[in-house]
Amino acid sequence: MTKILMVCLGNICRSPLAEGILKSKLPNDNFIVDSAGTANYHINHPPDKRSIAVAKQYGLDISHLKGRQFSVSDFDAFDVIYVMDESNYDNVNALTRNDDDSAKVKFILNEIYPNQNYNVPDPYYGGDEGFTNVYNMLNEACSIIAKTL
DSSP: OEEEEEEESSSSSHHHHHHHHHHHHSOTTTEEEEEEESSSTTTTOOOOHHHHHHHHHTTOOOTTOOOOBOOTTHHHHOSEEEESSHHHHHHHHTTOOSHHHHHHEEEGGGGTSTTOOOOOOOOTTSOHHHHHHHHHHHHHHHHHHHHHO
């Protein structure tokens, strides 16, 4: 069983989209995909309504997901931890206990652009088009992840 965690800041925009997209591309019996945020702003809140809407446009239902905060125990629970941006990377890496923990943390867009450490832009303060752009980026990255796995 391979366990993958998607991480963004609040766990209401990018990481729940990434979770829903990757889950749709992998068989449930071999993979666990979850998401978390580095901040505690939205614990137990559903994804942003715009994330829910863009996912729905592509046939995905993420409305049941609930925000949670990343914790040190996630290093033990997950095989790979994909972060959305440099801030998430720094926040997650600040909690690492050893080299094994550090090796699990990866920029999700490195799946498309190896070793470039590009950020998935946070669409929270923008319009609906930002959510569509983020969906497309994450969909491309998750397609590569699914093929690799």
